Amino acid sequence: MLYKKIKHIAIVGTGVIGSSWATLFLEKGLRVTATDIAAGAEQKLRNQIFQNAPNLSQELLTFEESLEEAVKNVQFVQENGSEQTDLKQELFRKLDSCTPPDVLLVSSSSGIIPSLLQTGTSYPERILLGHPFNPPHLIPLVEVCGGEHTSDEAVERTIEFYRSVGKKPIRLKKEIKGHVANRLQAALRQEAFYLVQQGVASAEDIDMAITEGPGLRWALPGPFVNLHLGGGSGGARHFLNHLGPAIQSWIKDLVRVTMNKDLIVMLSDEVGKMVQKKNLTA
Amino acid sequence: MLYKKIKHIAIVGTGVIGSSWATLFLEKGLRVTATDIAAGAEQKLRNQIFQNAPNLSQELLTFEESLEEAVKNVQFVQENGSEQTDLKQELFRKLDSCTPPDVLLVSSSSGIIPSLLQTGTSYPERILLGHPFNPPHLIPLVEVCGGEHTSDEAVERTIEFYRSVGKKPIRLKKEIKGHVANRLQAALRQEAFYLVQQGVASAEDIDMAITEGPGLRWALPGPFVNLHLGGGSGGARHFLNHLGPAIQSWIKDLVRVTMNKDLIVMLSDEVGKMVQKKNLTA
Numbered sequence: 001m002l003y004k005k006i007k008h009i010a011i012v013g014t015g016v017i018g019s020s021w022a023t024l025f026l027e028k029g030l031r032v033t034a035t036d037i038a039a040g041a042e043q044k045l046r047n048q049i050f051q052n053a054p055n056l057s058q059e060l061l062t063f064e065e066s067l068e069e070a071v072k073n074v075q076f077v078q079e080n081g082s083e084q085t086d087l088k089q090e091l092f093r094k095l096d097s098c099t100p101p102d103v104l105l106v107s108s109s110s111g112i113i114p115s116l117l118q119t120g121t122s123y124p125e126r127i128l129l130g131h132p133f134n135p136p137h138l139i140p141l142v143e144v145c146g147g148e149h150t151s152d153e154a155v156e157r158t159i160e161f162y163r164s165v166g167k168k169p170i171r172l173k174k175e176i177k178g179h180v181a182n183r184l185q186a187a188l189r190q191e192a193f194y195l196v197q198q199g200v201a202s203a204e205d206i207d208m209a210i211t212e213g214p215g216l217r218w219a220l221p222g223p224f225v226n227l228h229l230g231g232g233s234g235g236a237r238h239f240l241n242h243l244g245p246a247i248q249s250w251i252k253d254l255v256r257v258t259m260n261k262d263l264i265v266m267l268s269d270e271v272g273k274m275v276q277k278k279n280l281t282a
Numbered sequence: 283m284l285y286k287k288i289k290h291i292a293i294v295g296t297g298v299i300g301s302s303w304a305t306l307f308l309e310k311g312l313r314v315t316a317t318d319i320a321a322g323a324e325q326k327l328r329n330q331i332f333q334n335a336p337n338l339s340q341e342l343l344t345f346e347e348s349l350e351e352a353v354k355n356v357q358f359v360q361e362n363g364s365e366q367t368d369l370k371q372e373l374f375r376k377l378d379s380c381t382p383p384d385v386l387l388v389s390s391s392s393g394i395i396p397s398l399l400q401t402g403t404s405y406p407e408r409i410l411l412g413h414p415f416n417p418p419h420l421i422p423l424v425e426v427c428g429g430e431h432t433s434d435e436a437v438e439r440t441i442e443f444y445r446s447v448g449k450k451p452i453r454l455k456k457e458i459k460g461h462v463a464n465r466l467q468a469a470l471r472q473e474a475f476y477l478v479q480q481g482v483a484s485a486e487d488i489d490m491a492i493t494e495g496p497g498l499r500w501a502l503p504g505p506f507v508n509l510h511l512g513g514g515s516g517g518a519r520h521f522l523n524h525l526g527p528a529i530q531s532w533i534k535d536l537v538r539v540t541m542n543k544d545l546i547v548m549l550s551d552e553v554g555k556m557v558q559k560k561n562l563t564a
Contacts, residue, residue, distance in 0.1 A: 110528070111528060111531075133494075133495040133496070139494070139495060139498060140494040140495075141490065141491060141494040141495035143491070168490055168494035170483060170487035170488075170490050170491050171483065171484075171487060172482055172483050172487075173481055173482060173483060174480065174481060174482045176477075176480070176482050176535075177531065177532065177535045178531070178532040178535060180477060180482065180483055180487070180488060180491040181491040181492070181495040181496055182528075182532055183473055183477070183532055183535070183536065184470055184473050184474060184477075184488070184491060184492060184496065185496045186473075186529055186532035186533050186536065187469045187470055187472060187473035187533075187536055188466055188469055188470045188496075188500075188505060189505060189529060189533075190469060190533045190536070191465055191466050191468075191469035192466060192505050192506065195458075195462060195465070195466075198456065198458070199455055199456060200454055200455060200456045200458050200462065201452060201453065201454055201455060201462055202453075203506040204506070205452035205453060205454075205462070206452075206462060206466070206504070206505070206506060207504025207505060207506045207507055208423065208450055208452050208504065209423060209425070209452050209462045209463040209466060210463070210466060210500050210504050210505060211500065211504045212415075212421070212422040212423040212450040213415040213421060213422075213423035213463045214415070214463055214466065214467045214470075215497070215500040215504070216421060218470075218492050218493065218497040218500055222488070222489025222490065222492050222493045222497070223470060223471060223474050223488070223489060223492060224474065224485040224486070224488060224489045224552075224553050224556065225489055225553075225556070225557075225560075225562065227549070227553055228553050228556075228557050228562060229562075235550070235553065235554065235557065236549060236550045236553035236554065236557075237546070237547075237550035237554075240541070240546040240549060240550060241546060244541045244546055245541070246392070246393060246464075247468055247471060247541055248540070248541040249393075249459065249460070250459065250460040250464055250465055250468035251468050251469075251471075251472045251538065251539060251541070252538075253458075253459045253460060253465070254465065254468065254469055254472070254538075256533065256534075256536075257533060258530070259522070259526045259527070259529055259530040259533070264519070264522040264523060264526055265519075267509070267518060267522060268517070268518045268519035268522060270506075271506050271507075271509055271510050271517065271518035272517065272518065272519075274506065274507070274510075275507075275510050275517065275518075278507075
């Protein structure tokens with residue numbers, strides 16, 4: 001399959017994520033056609049794009065009530081519908097049936113693996129995942145992952161396209177619950193929540209343990225480059241051989257947390273205290 | 283106990299951490315006396331401080347072979363000895379017996395809780411933990427934690443002192459294995475290692491999943507302020523009520539990793555590939 005040059009994109013579902021994608025694509029000079037089943041969606045979308053980028057021309061943006069109309073002349077669909085598996089599957093079957101097979105169908109889903117979106121479609125090879133980190137017009141990361149039937153070409157073309165609009169795509173070689181970034185974030189959050197739950201330190205101090213410590217390193221070289229730099233001339237191997245037992249002992253002590261009502265109330269109160277103290281408003 | 287104004291510090295143990303502490307204290311205009319049992323320690327220390335800060339005068343630095351001499355006129359001891367519990371306990375009993383009770387005895391230990399360092403001492407109330415994130419003259423975080431017998435006053439005085447030299451101290455209200463920052467880092471690393479082990483993504487892409495995604499947020503507001511900001515006008519409570527089930531589902535899927543030889547070799551190789559590709563040297 002030779003995918004065409006991407007000049008016109010359909011945004012299916014124009015909530016927070018869809019509006020942000022639309023903002024990004026318009027900023028890059030691409031034509032965007034949006035669609036959403038909600039009442040008043042076009043006005044909401046235009047308002048949200050204006051909030052995101054007040055000086056951005058919306059001339060290249062059109063809105064269609066009908067899905068079929070919206071995807072008529074596009075080369076790329078960025079789907080941002082409801083996160084219910086059955087609804088999304090139905091949506092992808094529709095998209096598959098009303099677009100030629102050289103249109104890439106890409107889902108923003110954070111919770112559904114792309115193989116599930118390929119069931120019952122005629123051209124599953126162009127169906128894949130392009131999961132952004134919110135909001136996509138500001139945060140560069142996007143996670144690209146094919147399903148069981150996605151072609152390598154479709155994955156590569158999608159990565160290339162995202163790069164061309166300034167995104168930082170990563171490639172998932174396997175489908176996994178939560179993809180990569182949300183899993184890493186969940187791992188960190190779980191421990192942060194546990195430490196508050198156990199009364200080890202305040203939320204404010206735990207934030208500072210990140211922002212004034214390892215966070216200073218994560219935002220620049222990332223955890224793995226840090227393994228390399230931390231090992232001196234011996235690199236990551238030296239670092240891991242030397243500190244492996246210590247890391248193991250800390251890992252062993254990590255505890256699974258349950259996000260029940262009590263914990264949510266406790267965390268909310270703790271953050272509330274900090275927010276008041278720091279005079280933060282949302 | 284009225285602790286005296288801190289003008290003169292003893293650095294006990296002058297390896298990487300001790301040298302970095304010495305650099306910081308000298309930079310702040312404080313008098314430093316260092317001691318270490320290793321042969322040639324003074325010259326190594328002076329060389330390391332020169333590497334850390336080539337333009338820093340070392341006039342306020344003295345070195346003593348004997349521990350008793352080194353701590354004679356100081357108000358604060360920053361201990362950076364070997365991480366063996368029995369050796370450190372012996373060292374703290376010695377420090378306790380050869381300093382008046384108004385000298386703060388603070389350990390840089392990453393692995394030993396402060397209560398263990400108080401056994402067999404006469405004035406345990408001034409013995410506590412001041413665990414830096416390496417290197418302390420560059421990374422602001424320091425974790426302050428009292429043991430069973432530490433006085434609140436000693437903890438507060440230590441926090442105040444660290445603040446006065448530009449550190450960002452956090453207060454641990456309970457002793458816990460790995461303290462706070464290393465636990466949070468271990469949680470993130472465990473998941474990063476797991477994703478490489480499972481072949482989900484390359485080390486390079488996992489680094490990017492942090493640096494181009496959540497890392498951009500962690501380095502500035504920290505995970506808990508982000509919960510607040512993420513919830514809009516409803517704050518952290520709204521965020522957690524809304525996304526709690528998703529976070530729970532990701533947490534449930536996190537897997538304990540064992541830092542065995544195979545994993546260390548695999549991770550080292552993977553980082554090695556990235557380092558070559560990126561042309562990084564240690």
